[in-house]
Amino acid sequence: MHGTNRCKLLKIQETDYEEVKKLYTDERVRQFLGGIVEEQIYRAKFTDMCDVNNKGLYWVIRQKDSDQFIGLVSLSLHHDSISTEISYQLLPGWWGCGYGTEVAQGIINYAFKELGLKRVVAETQTANKASCQMLKKVGMSLEETIERFGAEQSIFSIMIAAATEE
Template sequence: MFETERCFINTFKKTDFVDVKKVFVNPEVRKFLGGIRQEDSIKVLLDEMLNSSDHSFYWVVREKHTDIFIGLVSLDLHQEGIYLEISYQLLPNWWGKGYATEVVQCIINYALNELSLKKVVAETQTANKTSCKLLERLGMELERTIIRFGAEQAIYSIIKKTK
């Protein structure tokens, strides 16, 4: 479990299925993520998340003072199979208030300092300007753009600074 100024970030559990499903069926959240997931694919995905490998991490984000579900954040093997990718999906009520910055920064710090990863990547559609700005604000740098999933994607990375 992690704690930020306003959030608790807890390991994903089966009891979180109902809340986590909310991000997969929200059209605003899914706008740049391939659209709303179908019911049967959500169940498969949630089961995969619950039974993930030792190198995949899924966390549920809740507001500290209300215990209200905010979203999901993860570290999982990137599409290209080399580095772990940070991903995040927060419900729209929590957008524009700094929650994503707080949560993603916490997980990047964990990845680089506790897991001792040398590099963490993130992939987002270039059309998702808000997500691109968030990643840049957190010190991630644009490596390249590619076409994947039928859209232009931006691949960002952050490398652990050595002293």
């Protein structure tokens, strides 16, 4: 995955540690993701993301023109241990500008076209209205709501036939 119209998507590397850490220590980013993550826990998560044996795919999102760090997006195994889940975190300065939608659409298309997946899911807190809206915008449909992590979660999905072209 190389990018979208406005973003470069680069496989996560050790050198991304400090920038990715900004996502895990920002209260606004972490509001619906269980809160700020302590250094030791973050270090273990980051090491796992960079591990070539990890079955997940993790990309750092950078603005094409400026190379500025925007956030992180991934495809990994969902909590159901069956489905592939798209996850994303963007720094607040990039919210509301369409970057999340653009990147999510690009990753979903990549999952279908390059990885041959037939279905992708996303899970977000139901209270995270902006995330729920963005998932609908990229063609995902609400499949179910469940209680997990002490809050109601909305599980969205999209099948290959419903995917839109980039």
